[in-house]
Amino acid sequence: MDDRSNRRDGHPDRDEERKLLQDEQAPIQENEYTDDYIEDDIWEPDEWVVWDAIAEGDVLDEEEFEEDHLFEEEADDEPPEAPEDPEDEEIRRLVLEAQREALLKEQTEAAPPRRFSFGTKAMIWIISLMMVVSTFAFVLELFPLSALDFLRTSSQLSQQETVQAQKESVVSVVTPDGSGTGFVISGDGTILTNHHVIEGYDRVSVVLSDDRRFMADVTESYPESDMAVLEAEDESGLPSLEMADAYRLQEGDPVTFIGNPLSFRGVANKGNVIGPLRVSGLEEPVIMMEAPVYRGNSGSPVLDSDGLVVGIVFATLNHEEEGTVGLFVPIDELYRQRQENK
Known part of the structure; x- marks a missing residue:
């Protein structure tokens, strides 16, 4: 039997150590002054091999043991890695987008300007010319060149005090x-x-x-x-025109008329009587006059040389012989209609 077995069975030192160990494992003593219990640290080996190692001194020092456990606890106490902030992610995205836009702008500025071919330029010029012609034709349709004459004539007639009063x-x-x-x-x-x-x-x-x-x-x-x-309604003291008792003008007699042609207001013009003319839709003949009558003149008073109303403009006509003429209804028609409708 080896020395180790001898030490286990009859060694006096071993018996003494066992006795000390039993004393350390004694039940917890209750303090006579308090209700608290005092606990001692108990270490109990499971196998004799461990005990032999302790007896021979093959154990870690207490300081080294505590230091190892301290490192383990510190490692366990390290805080978990914080999650990524969504605001940081948004800022990163905006920075990337700004860089992309700056790069695109730089590429655009560096690109050479696009030049149109000769065919494209010619097409642009043709389209522009057609638009100008169409606009000019539309303006001429609204305001014929001959219409400029009546504005000149109106300016001359308006210098007369009689015409100024009539325009009111x-x-x-x-x-x-x-x-x-x-x-x-x-x-x-x-x-x-x-x-x-x-x-x-x-x-x-x-x-x-x-x-x-x-x-x-x-x-x-x-x-x-x-x-x-x-x-x-409720109007009085308005300036008015005096009407003739009957229509007595002859061919070639001068007349004047005042109206609102082509969106102008108070335009005075003049002409000469041509003669009577029958038109469809009216019972009695109307009077033709050589004068510039345009859209908007309908309802204009026709005045003789004395300033009396002798008729009312109602249309313009392209006559086969006389050309463009104005038509007015003689004032006699108003008297006749009133007489028949009494």
């Missing part, structure tokens, strides 16, 4: 469908115009030469003579 009695008759001309024939607000100007409406708007506005009712309507009479 000429009004604009406005409906949802458009506008035409009318004129005041009595100071209490009686207005004469064409039937086709107010057709379809019993109440219209009237604009005076000084831009005053009021409403007027259609009190008389004569489609067979293309005439209509309006009565203004």
Whole structure:
């Protein structure tokens, strides 16, 4: 039997150590002064091999043991890696996007300018020229070159005091469908115009030469003579034109008329009487005059050399022999219609 087995069975030192170990494993003593228990650290080997190693000194020092466990605890106590901040991710994305835009801008500026071919330039010029011609044609359709003459004539006639006074009695008759001309024939607000100007409406708007506005009712309507009479509401003292008792003009007699052609207001013009003419839709003959009549002149008063109203403009006509002429209804038709409708 080896020395190690001898030490296990009968060695006096071993018996003493066992006794000391049993004393250390004694039950916990209760303190007589408190209810607390005092516990001692107990270390109990499971096998004699461990005990032999202790007896021979083959164990770690207490300081080394505590130091190893300290490192292990510190390693366990390391905080987990913090999750990535979404704001940082957004900032990174914006920076990348800004860099991409800057690179694209730099490439665009560095690229040479695009040059059009000769065919493309020619096509652009042709399209531009066609647009200019179309615009010019449209303007000519609205305002013929001959229309510039009546503006010049109107400026000359307007220098006369009689014409200036007459223009104050000429009004604009406005409906949802458009506008035409009318004129005041009595100071209490009686207005004469064409039937086709107010057709379809019993109440219209009237604009005076000084831009005053009021409403007027259609009190008389004569489609067979293309005439209509309006009565203004609560209006008095309006400047008015005097009407002739009958139409007595002859061929070649001068006339003047004032209206609102081509969106102009208060345009005065002049012409000469040609003669009577029958037109479809009207019972009695109308009068042709050699004068520049345009759209918007409908309802304009026709005045003789004495300043009396002898008729009312209602249309323009391209005559086979006379060319472009103006047509007006003689004032006799108003008297006849009123007499028949009493």
